[in-house]
Amino acid sequence: MNMHTPTLTPKLAPAIAAYLDGAPKLLIDGKLVSAKAGGLIDVRDPATAQVVARVPEAQAEDIDDAVRAARKAFDDGPWSRMTAADRGRLVHRLGEIIERHAEEFAQLESLDNGKPIAEARAADIPVAYNTFYYMAGWATKIAGSTLSPSVPGEVHSYTLREPVGVVGQIIPWNFPLMMAAWKLAPALAAGCTVVLKAAEDTPLSALRLAQLIVEEADFPPGVINIVTGYGEGAGAPLAAHPLVDKIAFTGSTDVGKLIVKAAAGNLKRVTLELGGKAPTIVFPDADLDRAIPGVTLGSFFAQGQVCVAATRIYAHKSIFDRLMQGVSDAAAKIKVGPGLDPTTQMGPLVSAEQLRRVSGYVQSGRDEGGQVLTGGDGLPGTDGYFLKPTIFTNANPDMRIVREEIFGPVVVAQAFDDSELDALAAEANNTEYGLAASVWTQNAGVAHKMARRIKAGTVWLNCHHVFDPVLPFGGYKQSGWGRENGAQALENYLETKAVTMAL
Structure with missing residues (x-):
């Protein structure tokens, strides 16, 4: 439908022009699909206010499909049986895909968010792929410890570090691809499966990543699900879904408080990266x-x-x-x-x-x-x-x-x-x-x-x-709970299990 602006400088990469002219899709259970209700969201170039693409508007039924796919992949799929080394290689591959398509992603971020393309090339895209590279290395370094309880008799005690399960992730519009990387990389390295909701204002880089995951990444179906939609129609059902074990949210403090309330139904774990001054x-x-x-x-x-x-x-x-x-x-x-x-x-x-x-x-x-x-x-x-x-x-x-x-x-x-x-x-x-x-x-x-x-x-x-x-990132007070990046980010996605055997 050729909605992209032909006079933009520089000329859009052919792959991106074709992507915008097509119909970006949601990624659910390893397939690129449209929203079931058929709704679409207009995506505008902030520099011109012109519509440059239309993306699916996911709603509760799409979120349910994505969560159930992630649940199946975690509980029954090959992801839970994959070795840490193989899992780390797949996480690293996501970084390679982004680096290989770096110019395309830089143009998408600039077109979608409005940021200078020089900034996207120098900061957003390298930080995104380097986050996957860094977190890929952690996949093989998650370990428990041996303990010495002070109890009568002889016992053998140790801890296991296990993935928390299905994670719902909601990212903001200011650094779309970088925020996706900050969320996806540690969750995948820890062994979780994910439903990622991109911001409705800036969904293009996340959906392009979804497309490339299907074409180039070879992840098992359901491990990564990427959706777009509005907060009420998609974000709220994701935060409240009873089959989601954890929510990771980046956005405003006011919305973060709503996330906490929505998560109370099954007491899912929550991390929040919120506002600042x-x-x-x-x-x-x-x-x-x-x-x-x-x-x-x-x-x-x-x-x-x-x-x-x-x-x-x-x-x-x-x-x-x-x-x-x-x-x-x-x-x-x-x-x-x-x-x-x-x-x-x-x-x-x-x-x-x-x-x-x-x-x-x-x-x-x-x-x-x-x-x-x-x-x-x-x-x-x-x-x-x-x-x-x-x-x-x-x-x-x-x-x-x-x-x-x-x-x-x-x-x-x-x-x-x-x-x-x-x-x-x-x-x-x-x-x-x-x-x-x-x-x-x-x-x-x-x-x-x-x-x-x-x-x-x-x-x-x-x-x-x-x-x-490598630098942990997060806030005190009403700026949030938990940390992104660094070894601390893995803690967001891991449970600790104590095991004791009488000898």
Whole structure:
């Protein structure tokens, strides 16, 4: 039906053009299928607001089929009998498939999400395939331990680490393929079977991966099931399904609380990676030649649609004006445009709804007395969902833009004049979230003391937005439960069984 935009730059890869012209399908029980009710979701290019594809709208009956396929594959299929080495090889193969099709996936992420294609090529896609490579190695390293109970007589005791079972995974729209990798790789390495629901705003890379799994990966049917649909029609039935043993969710804190309620029916295990309101603290001795570009990147990478974006800047009054002038100048020079334009440095927001939401925060900041240092408006002459990088000063802790997660290219800067670490940490921690933070100083002692005082799952020192499959990622407080990545991610998908025999 040729809905893709022919004037996009660069020209779409032939395989992607054909994929968009066709009819992307759900992956259920090893087959590519349409939604049973026949519903379709329009997928729009955020740079033009044009429909570029239509994907199946899965509903409860499709979710039930996918869960039952995963249940059968876990309970009765070859997956549960496969050796750890063979399982690891299949997980590694998923990484190889993504790396082999890296340019296609980069174009899909840019077209679907709006992010600059240079960003997708350099960050999203390599992190995705490297996550599969890293987790593939863990498949053969899951082990229990021998124990020595203090009981009468002689006993032999040990533990087994076993997969939790069928896992429902719900991913967000800001890093579609990377989030799919963060969810799929550890679950598969642990021996679980999966039903993954992609975000309805950005389903294209997940469904392309589904297609490639069928064509190239050779997984047993039912081990990986990939669906698309809305939260109420597909996400809620998945979270509540009685045959699902665990839910892993990444998204907003409000929806995370709904997931917890839905999971209560059979007390399925839950991990959550939720919202954030990351502080970035710049001390008077900070190297501003590093801090200015670092804070700019921390604030506006991925259009600010990042749960760990540096949305609250605290800078010492002695360097506040220099820092903010530098960040403001750098932000004003960021080239905003279509993600598929290779010269674009910041793309549009993901949807019209998201643009309305973020623009509402900008207006709220103005209404509450904030001063716009730069940005605050859209991109004239376009139909896309654009908002220029925006910096507020003259803020106070009671303002919505200081308290609430905006999830867009809007940051708030405040000066401090007291370098007492406990007081600074208290201000940084004055939020319901605790996902990430960054500290900028040349004093190693101050840096590490602040890292201990800040209540967040990730603290970056003289950097921001550093991710790697080996680094555990997750939050304190209302930023979630559990950790993605690293050895800790496997714990999300494993049960511990104690075995004792009297001798």
